[in-house]
Amino acid sequence: MMGTLEAASIRRGNDVDTLSAELVSPVAVRLRRPSWRDPRLLAGLVMVAAAVALGAWAVSAAEASTPVYVARGTLTPGEAVTGSQLVVAQVRLGSTEAARYLPVTAGVPAGLVVLRTVGSGELVPRSAVGAATVLEVRPVPVAVAVAPSSGVIEGARVDLWVSGAARDGAAATDPRLLAEGLEVAEVTRPSGGLAVGGKTTVQVLVPTRLLPAVLGALATDGSVQVVLVPGSGG
Numbered sequence: 001m002m003g004t005l006e007a008a009s010i011r012r013g014n015d016v017d018t019l020s021a022e023l024v025s026p027v028a029v030r031l032r033r034p035s036w037r038d039p040r041l042l043a044g045l046v047m048v049a050a051a052v053a054l055g056a057w058a059v060s061a062a063e064a065s066t067p068v069y070v071a072r073g074t075l076t077p078g079e080a081v082t083g084s085q086l087v088v089a090q091v092r093l094g095s096t097e098a099a100r101y102l103p104v105t106a107g108v109p110a111g112l113v114v115l116r117t118v119g120s121g122e123l124v125p126r127s128a129v130g131a132a133t134v135l136e137v138r139p140v141p142v143a144v145a146v147a148p149s150s151g152v153i154e155g156a157r158v159d160l161w162v163s164g165a166a167r168d169g170a171a172a173t174d175p176r177l178l179a180e181g182l183e184v185a186e187v188t189r190p191s192g193g194l195a196v197g198g199k200t201t202v203q204v205l206v207p208t209r210l211l212p213a214v215l216g217a218l219a220t221d222g223s224v225q226v227v228l229v230p231g232s233g234g
Helices: 002-024 039-063 208-218
Strands: 066-071 086-091 137-144 159-164 175-188 202-209 224-227
Touching: 086 202, 137 175, 137 208, 137 224, 159 202, 175 208, 202 208
Parallel strands: none
Antiparallel strands: 066 086, 137 202, 159 175, 159 224, 175 202
């Protein structure tokens, strides 16, 4: 009888141990290989592709530029347009803006002149060049005994004043305004041994309607002075 009870007790103990082991032992989870049809994987691929495309677009947009002509120095009306006056620069412009400027792809236009001043380093607009026949100004050299202001440089604006010379004991006439707001095309100042007592020659662009008056004044014995318009020179 005792043997039977001991055997039963041992069997119950073994059953309890087996149950405890089953409760304590973790259940192994079998991982499945992701499928190409998994929505999460597809969403991730789409996000990566979108990021790559956006980055490529940003780099391409940053590098996109248009070749345009830039004035090497100040261009004044009447000058012939040549390659030596222009340099090519890469500038970021929209299609509408790019159409306003002289294109590089067509090469330097032949037979054209500058119609209006283009400053050094500025983009050259299409409207700033054209045929010489439409130019409404003519360059006229004005030699002045008294050196003009240092601000009288290419592209500056000046007024011309003329006064009659004294003659036969009569005093010189008071200065009068001959033309105003004329653009300076070129300035030649005496240098070296000619600096003392030499004359400065200022090429001014005179509208064709004022040519008779300006040329007539320069042909007399009177004196012509070139006066800088404040704020327009160098």
